[in-house]
Amino acid sequence: MTRPTLVWMRHSLRLGDHPALHGAVSSGGPVVPVFVWATEEEGNWAPGGAGRWWLHHSLAALDTALAARGSRLVLRRGPTAETLVDLAKTLGAGEVWWNRRVEPAARQQDEAVARALQDAGIKARPCAPDLLVPPESLLNKSGGPFQVFTPFWKAATTQIPVPEPLPAPTAWTPPETWPESLPLDALDLLPAVDWAGGLREHWRPGEAGAWDRLSGFLDASAAGYSEGRDLPGVHGTARISPHLHFGEISPRAVFHAVEAHAAAGAGQGVDAWLRQLYWREFGHYMLHHFPHTPEAPLRGEFAAFPWRDDTPGLRAWRRGLTGYPIVDAGLRELWRTGWMHNRVRMIAASFLVKDLLLPWQAGAAWFWDTLVDADLANNTLGWQWTAGCGPDAAPYFRVFNPVLQGEKFDPGGAYVRRWVPELAGLDNPWIHRPWEAPELLLHAAGVVPGDTYPKPIVEHAGARDRALLAYRQIRRG
Secondary structure (H helix, E strand, O other), rough: OOEEEEEEEOOOOOOOOOOOHHHHHOOOOOOEEEEEEEEHHHHHOOOOOHHHHHHHHHHHHHHHHHHHHOOOOOEEEEOOHHHHHHHHHHOOOOOOEEOOOOOOHHHHHHHHHHHHHOOOEEEEEEEEOOOOOHHOOOOOOOOOOOOOOHHHHHHHHHHHOOOOOOOOOOOOOOOOOOOOOOHHHHHOOOOOOOOHHHHHOOOOOOHHHEEEEHHHHHHHOOOOHHHHHOOOOOOOOOOOHHHHHOOOOOHHHHHHHHHHHHHHHHHHHHHHHHHHHHHHHHHHHHHOOOOOOHHHOHHHHHOOOOOOOOHHHHHHHOOOOOOOHHHHHHHHHHHHOOOHHHHHHHHHHHHHHOOOOOOHOOOOOHHHHHHOOOOOOHHHHHHHHHHHOOOOOOOOOOOOHHHHHHHOOOOOOOHHHHHHHHHOOOOHHHHHHHHOOOHHHHHHHHOEOOOEEOOOOHHHHHHHHHHHHHHHHOOOO
């Protein structure tokens, strides 16, 4: 009889297009899916509060999907290598399959697990990570990694075809006796004080939720994506980033689903969206080749950047009380839903690092704790891009004016009125600059600057000059 096989589910919490699960099932013997909770092996980047909430519900959804196929998810606590070896020995398993990851701590974990299995006489079967572009397979003409997105994107799309996704196995042999498993609640992933009502309202973790979200986008918004993606007041984006992060849907499956939709006549919007999917790939590619970047700038000269120490300013930014409505709306959306519209992420990030001159690492840490799609690769790429110290960095002289950005991308004020309801009674053009509104209109709208809504914590023009001076000094060495 063929020996049992373990599948370490890790951050691939799905059944469809799962190379490790597919390989284990193909072995023909009993298959045991296992998830190991080991935050101490994540380095400085253990999942934050929002991510832990999502993980709890994603694991529950995965266990339900497995049960429908006569299987189940075995839950254990780490250390991961010891746990997998012990479980494999208990079951008499001959192989352990898993999908690799590119995060620095995860790569160390990969190596530790492979060594421990080899030492125990158990075959390690690591598979390709959940990416369109294997990071080690794409280099520039000089033999080094790309550091600019457009050449990376052109090379990736012309040199590396995206494989067809693997079908989800319909059934496989269970073990004669299931090993012990922790109850999900024993992992303590949910908050002790229930602050997650907004997350429950807006999200459905799990593979089925991922496909529902993607299908809804393709049917309703994809054709208008090019125009709608920058407007936070409308549902113009896919919002599948948390599903991708937790591996509830693979980028290969997403790519081919979008391509099929485009073939049916979806048009320009789908092409623009696929480019964004490759921007996500670029983040993972950069993290693979430059593993120090979650904490340190890619461009070494920025290690000496004259960041300020402003605890009250950071606190106001986190709470959405900066006095700039589009910034505050974004931070409040984040706190309430665990997500922020991408255009507003750029505006809020620019305000932190350029208007307040606070270090990008502080913003990245806040996003990490509060985003349901907190992905180390993309969080790092986005913040370093805004700060001007990473690949494809925004020009140092690009300092978003939060008022003009609000007027351009939330022209009717719908987004601000939703998330900053104390300003809802203000009409345009004052909704994005309430401190300039006539006193009579403020009174009629029930707005008292500095009382019901804060005055701006910094004057943008002066802050811009201060930031440009600091950036010029860095450029001059």
